[in-house]
Amino acid sequence: MVTEYGIKFTVNLINNHFGNLVAKVCENLLRRGPLNLQLIVRYTELTPQQVKNSLLILIQHNCVQAFSYEQDGGLEDGPKSNTQYMALFNNILHRMRFSKFLEIISREFDDKCKELLEGLLQHGRLTLKQMVERAKDMAERAKSRKIEGICEDLVQESLVKLLTARYVERCPASEPVLAARDKEETPAKKRGPKSARTAEESQTLEQRVLAAAAPMGAQRFSAITNNESSVSRETSTDDSPGMRVGAKRKYDALELHIEPAAEEEEVVLWRANFEEFIRCLRHKACIENVRERLDDGAATVLRAMLEATRSFENKVKTEKSVPLSLNNIFEEVMKSEEGRGMTLDRVRASLVQLGCSPSARGTDESYKIDLKKIIELAQNDEVESIVLKRYGRDAYRMFRLLSKNGCLVETDKIANTTFVEKKDAPKILYKLWKDEYLHMEKLVVAGARQSQFLLWKVNKPCLWKHVLDEMFHAALNLSQRVAYEREKEKEFLNLPVDKQIMSQEERLNRLKSVRIVLESSLLKLGDAFMLFHDFEESSLLKLDDAIMLSHDL
Amino acid sequence: MSRLQGPSLLKRKRPDSNSPSVSLTEHERLLYDLIQSKQDMAIWTRDMKRETNLPDNVVTKSLKSLQTKKLIKEVVNIQNKGRKHYIATEFEPSTEITGGTWYAEGNLDTEFINFLKKHCVKIIYEQKVATLEGVLDTIRRSRAFNIEFTTQQVEEIVNVLVLDNEIMEVKSNGIGEFGSIPVGRVCYTCTNKGGNKGEPKIGAMASIPCGVCPRISLCTPDGIISPKTCVYFSKWLDF
Known part of the structure; x- marks a missing residue:
């Protein structure tokens, strides 16, 4: 479910993490669906170099997946127009949950594993060599000098642990090729809140691309690489992935930044496995x-x-x-x-x-x-608590009645069952309907006297989407308020001392409390997103493991 | 209400009169017979006018005089409180008119309902799990009310408590607390509110201003209503 405010919120996240150029590219991909390089350049009105660099950052951080279609013949104007870039909404959203992921690891594993994952989250994708170097840096900074060999062993050990637990995985193929038959339905598909159906279709495209890119079942979590020694020859630094590749041959400039080395030997990149x-x-x-x-x-x-x-x-x-x-x-x-x-x-x-x-x-x-049932109950609780707070106790009862019944119920019947005054019931129902919390149908009965009945119901799929969009909106508001508070603080500090109303300490304390409130609310909302977004959709994983599901213990 | 006998009845003047000895004018008699014929369903003044073809002022005057003679009385119809309904004094209005036990003078008797609700919650809380019959039985034995409740009435109350999320429906499994209740029977138990002073858990969304904001649909990052200018935010973050 990608909603209007979902896009706005994720673009805001990218903007905060990587700046406005990257955010612009990302927004176009989210709104228009998969695009090739030329189209991105045209829509964003950025220079090709800027777009390339932005894409490299997004790919490095697993926010964009490239893919291409199988070529039928020589009719296409060369391979460069064929690579499509697709923004991965879910992966961008996961960026607000990194602290939660780290918490899981620090509870289940030791500090070394946590550091390793921290590196992966910070840099998106890393080779073993880079992980080792990072660990060395950390050790040096902590002034506890260790022998290099041990450091490497430790890192490798942690990596194996995380791989076994499936918290880390091999990166997917940089550019999987999809069969050509679906070509027509995909280019530049609009993805907006208004076109729920097309969004769903492109999700199946997303699923297909991800499935095509994913490493084969056993390989995905296997620490064994063909040539682990290649690590020593690999020299890339992660912080400037774009710089080296930018100058490369134009048409495959958007391959991963380790591409030069790949010609000689296979280098394995690792990343956090968000699914797990x-x-x-x-x-x-x-x-x-x-x-x-x-x-x-x-x-x-x-x-x-x-x-x-x-x-x-x-x-x-x-x-x-x-x-x-x-x-x-x-x-x-x-x-x-x-x-x-x-x-x-x-x-x-x-x-x-x-x-x-x-x-x-x-x-x-x-x-x-039945886990699905438990999730459903939790979703109900969340929405009902909004109804209670926003519309009051009577509305809460009426909403719960309709939510439980799941079918159309007539106004008077609702009033009777929920003990709401007959003249108040239509008003409350109307308010809920106006805010898209209820669905309403008119029923005209032609008899001796023509009469009209109003029937109401909770349309869960629609409502859930609406609530999720409101949540994204709220989250966007919270993060913008955080930014605004920070800005205000800066302004204040620039004032001459005699004009400052509060003491510095007071101001800082206030800012601290404000940020704690805003950020903890944002975290809580993040959990609610998961409830309505991540826990809901159908799985993206391969089915071969599903056989194991029927395994009888 | 017009589906009864219609004009033919009205033309006939009833010779028999088990009706009061008070003398009535022709118009009063006409109206009284009509009202009486509706029994406990009562009749709306507009319908009387239509069925009797009497002019407005005559109807109003006759009704007034019938009322002073205590032959008819006004009742509130909960379906249409604005419409004046009359009924012959010897009848008690039907539950369709009054709304039944839960209504008093045409209004929902919230005080009574809330009292009964609290009473039911108390019973269920004390018994841990209770069936509908159990609740009804306890109410009857407690003699806290001078009304005899029917199973249906208690069921309505219990259902509304479920909707209030005060209690929840569970099926007996015959173990532990359910020991005395046959397996599979529907019973009720108080909801677990995590010791939150009886208030249900507030969700992530409901605990921030945006979650309950009536203006959220008008709020945009750079609009007149925006997170920067939001008064609810300022109030919330006022430390």
Whole structure:
């Protein structure tokens, strides 16, 4: 779901991180869909060099994926017009979650792993050699001199750990080739909030490109490279990726910056695997939601189940957890500290609380949990709390009734069921409808006396999209306010001392509190985005692992 | 309301009179018979005029006199509070007119409803889990009300409590708290609010000004309403 304010917000993110030129290129790609170099130059009115550099930065940071179409014959005017660049909305959005990703790593692994991931997040993509150099730099700065060999070993060890846990992956192919048959439907597709359907179509294109670019299943998380020694000969520095390549042959100037070395030997680039982080955060969100709605016991059981089956589920947004037998669940529950006090009966009761009834598989009863349902409940909670705050208690009740029913209900019936005064009900419903929270239909009954009824319902797909757009809008507002507060502060500091109303200390304290409030709200909103955006869409991953889903433990 | 007998009834003057001994004028008699014929459904003044073909001032005058003779009374129809409805004194208005137990004089009796709601929550809270019948039974035994509630009425209250997110529906599994309730029966339990003083959790969006802003659709980065000029923001960030 890419909405108008979604684009504005992500462009703002890019603007804050990489400046306005990169943001301009990015915005055009987000709004118009995949474009080739000439078109980007035309639309952005930047020089080709500026566009190239911007694209290099975006590719380096995994925000843009290049691809091309299979050529039919010599009718095209050369390969240079054939490379398409596609902005990856999700990956740009992930940039606001880096702190969360790091938190996950620092909880599960040691500092070395955290440093490694930090490097990857900061630089987008790194070779092993670059990671080693970075680690050395860090060690030197920390003044704890270590022997180089050990440093390299340590980095490699951390990398293997993160690869095994799938938090790091091999970078995708720089320019996968798509079969030509889809060529017509893709160029310069408009992607806007108004054309929900086309946005969906281009998502399938996005999926196809990503699938084509992704390394083969086993290779993706494999630390073994054909020639690890190539690392020593590779010299690129990450901070200026554009500089060296800019001067390269024109038509493939937008290949990755390590291209020169690639001619001689294969160099493997690594990056953070956002999918795994999102999956992890999704599980966490489910567990926390269950804890809030039910109790600690249910949360413990759910966590144990998800942990036990982690290696078996490979879709980011699995709808149901992998089936587990009661004994297996119990065994896993016992592993955690809070689970040790639970009896088998308690575990079974929690499973029932979680809404899963045993399905007989063979001789053992096995359980699976409907994660999609949990996510749905969390989404409902979020929207309902907006309705409550914005429209009041009566509206909240009416909205919940319609949301639960899921079908059209007549005004008077709503008023009766929710105990709302008959004359107030239409007013409240109208307000909700005007703000796009409800869908309304008129029903005219021709009888002895013609009468008109108004029927209302909650149209979830539409509403969710609307709410998500409002959230993006709110997030954009928060980040702009942060910028504004900073600016104001600068102005204040430039004033002569006698004109300053508050003392410096007071001002700084105020700014600090303001930023804490704004930034923590932004983080919380980020979680809500995930709920409506990242946890929702269908998975982008390959299906070969899905076979494992049916694996019976 | 016109679907009853129609004009034929009106032309006939009723000879029998179990009606009061008070003497009535011809017009009053006509109107009274019409009103009485509607029984507990009452009738709207406009409909009377249409059915009797009497001029406005005659109807108004006759109604007044019938009222003073205590033969008819005015009732509020909750479907249309603005329209004057009359009913013969010997009838009590039907629930369709009054709105039933939950209405008092044509208005939703919120005080009564809220009291009953609180009472139900208390019962469910004390019993941890309760079935509808359990709640009804407890209410009956408590004698806190001088009205006898029907299952349907309590069900309506319980349903609205579910919509309020005060309680939630669960199915009995026959274990623990559900021990006394047959497996599969629908019961109610208080929602877990994480000790937040009984208030539901406020979502990420609802906790910032933009989430509840009535003007969000007019707010743009450089517009008249913008995050820089926003009064709600200023209030929120006033430290």
